[in-house]
Amino acid sequence: MNNRITEAELGECYKALDRIRALTEGLGLRYYIETYGCQMNEHDSELLAGMLIQAGYAKAETKADADLILFNTCCVREHAEKRTFGNVGFIKELKQQNPRLLLGVCGCMMQQKEVAKRLYARFPFVDLVFGTHELKNFPSMLEELLMERDRIFRVSESDGEVIEGLPIERTPGFSTFVNIMYGCNNFCTYCIVPYVRGRERSRKPEDIISEVRSVVQSGYCEVTLLGQNVNSYNYGGVTFPQLLRLVHDAVPELPRIRFMTSHPKDLSDELIAAMAELGRVCKHIHLPVQSGSDRILKAMNRRYTSSDYLKLVEKLRSSVRNVEITTDIIVGFPGETEEDFEATCELVRRVGYSNAYTFAYSPREGTIAAAMEDQIPEAVKKERLNKLNAILLETIPRNNEKYIGFTGDILVEGVDHRGEPLLFGKLSNFKMVYVQGDEGLIGKTVRVKVDGFRFNSLFGHIVKEEEE
Numbered sequence: 322m323n324n325r326i327t328e329a330e331l332g333e334c335y336k337a338l339d340r341i342r343a344l345t346e347g348l349g350l351r352y353y354i355e356t357y358g359c360q361m362n363e364h365d366s367e368l369l370a371g372m373l374i375q376a377g378y379a380k381a382e383t384k385a386d387a388d389l390i391l392f393n394t395c396c397v398r399e400h401a402e403k404r405t406f407g408n409v410g411f412i413k414e415l416k417q418q419n420p421r422l423l424l425g426v427c428g429c430m431m432q433q434k435e436v437a438k439r440l441y442a443r444f445p446f447v448d449l450v451f452g453t454h455e456l457k458n459f460p461s462m463l464e465e466l467l468m469e470r471d472r473i474f475r476v477s478e479s480d481g482e483v484i485e486g487l488p489i490e491r492t493p494g495f496s497t498f499v500n501i502m503y504g505c506n507n508f509c510t511y512c513i514v515p516y517v518r519g520r521e522r523s524r525k526p527e528d529i530i531s532e533v534r535s536v537v538q539s540g541y542c543e544v545t546l547l548g549q550n551v552n553s554y555n556y557g558g559v560t561f562p563q564l565l566r567l568v569h570d571a572v573p574e575l576p577r578i579r580f581m582t583s584h585p586k587d588l589s590d591e592l593i594a595a596m597a598e599l600g601r602v603c604k605h606i607h608l609p610v611q612s613g614s615d616r617i618l619k620a621m622n623r624r625y626t627s628s629d630y631l632k633l634v635e636k637l638r639s640s641v642r643n644v645e646i647t648t649d650i651i652v653g654f655p656g657e658t659e660e661d662f663e664a665t666c667e668l669v670r671r672v673g674y675s676n677a678y679t680f681a682y683s684p685r686e687g688t689i690a691a692a693m694e695d696q697i698p699e700a701v702k703k704e705r706l707n708k709l710n711a712i713l714l715e716t717i718p719r720n721n722e723k724y725i726g727f728t729g730d731i732l733v734e735g736v737d738h739r740g741e742p743l744l745f746g747k748l749s750n751f752k753m754v755y756v757q758g759d760e761g762l763i764g765k766t767v768r769v770k771v772d773g774f775r776f777n778s779l780f781g782h783i784v785k786e787e788e789e
């Protein structure tokens with residue numbers, strides 16, 4: 322079974338946080354966390370914030386007001402290292418102005434030991450560097466820093482653990498994320514995640530359910546069950562579709578359940594059936610295709626073909642009413658020919674995505690694809706990306722035509738003030754709808770009718786009772 326943090330280790334975390342609180346009482350210390358990258362990093366930052374609040378820190382509004390700054394870094398985006406090093410460099414001046422300011426750098430980029438060492442060596446004013454597997458040691462490292470002020474570098478190469486029971490400070494709102502698993506076993510050849518987040522570890526269903534219950538009690542109305550590949554969730558034989566049913570049935574007061582991300586190779590008929598049957602499971606799936614060429618999919622180690630993918634799309638559309646599909650696509654993967662790229666364009670036209678996140682391939686140090694021959698020139702990647710985006714500019718609005726006259730429920734998330742103020746919120750299938758309405762409706766579910774669309778957003782009005 323999974324490597325889990327022990328009760329004794331958790332007890333030590335809380336004891337260290339109590340000692341920090343006693344040590345710093347009356348000093349009015351404040352923290353500032355800057356987070357880069359995906360929801361996994363957001364989640365880690367929420368845990369770091371939770372621990373700091375437990376230790377007596379308050380949140381600072383700006384870096385200049387903080388006594389502790391943490392950069393939670395990401396190594397997935399392009400030029401991430403250059404940007405992170407630049408941002409860290411800027412803190413030198415703040416450290417000169419405030420000698421008690423501590424600076425820590427953590428997250429995926431710091432789990433790449435060579436990069437972490439480079440950063441630690443280049444910026445002697447960085448007090449703390451730690452990798453993604455060190456969260457449980459954060460209280461003791463902070464305590465050590467406060468007592469001794471010696472620099473700390475801690476990056477371990479374990480496969481990671483499942484950490485339960487740490488305090489968490491969630492970003493306020495109506496929608497939140499609950500991790501169901503950590504890590505990834507897939508080793509897509511372009512991706513650094515398995516190297517920095519370790520092997521797949523699934524959480525116990527009971528722990529997930531109790532966290533979902535507690536976020537609903539705190540007022541959240543939408544929970545996204547999160548994992549790098551939720552479809553391979555497995556705890557003691559409980560699969561992801563089973564978990565979805567368990568959460569759905571155990572927390573009936575939760576209006577909306579989403580999940581992310583689904584690897585096509587593991588998308589089962591059971592999951593499609595669960596999406597179709599469970600009323601409060603949202604009818605949206607993010608299903609990254611990455612390429613429409615079988616040759617490139619193989620080189621990416623995706624382990625499905627374009628025809629497997631299209632069959633899944635067909636099954637989803639025929640089983641789940643009003644389902645919408647979004648995706649990720651990489652163009653310019655090493656060795657991608659014009660023919661391969663055309664296959665991607667063709668697949669995009671056939672699927673008719675609700676939305677797509679498109680990227681020009683950029684190598685990640687340490688991955689298999691980074692060392693492949695036939696890297697595609699930047700100009701070609703850019704041209705292909707533009708071409709693909711132009712296709713999406715046509716196909717996404719076409720997919721919206723069916724919504725004219727459609728009636729459905731949105732969860733109102735806020736007001737868009739860019740022009741005439743409009744409330745915005747998503748349908749269950751993730752389509753964003755803008756309507757006129759009162760700000761008091763934020764956080765409520767309202768029935769809307771769609772009158773028009775613009776690119777990937779819909780526009781409509783709130784349905785009055787007599788219109789029903």
Ligand code: SF4
Pocket residue numbers: 505506507508509512513514515549550584
């Ligand atoms: S499934 Fe592939 S792309 Fe997704 S996190 Fe795992 S290795 Fe990366």
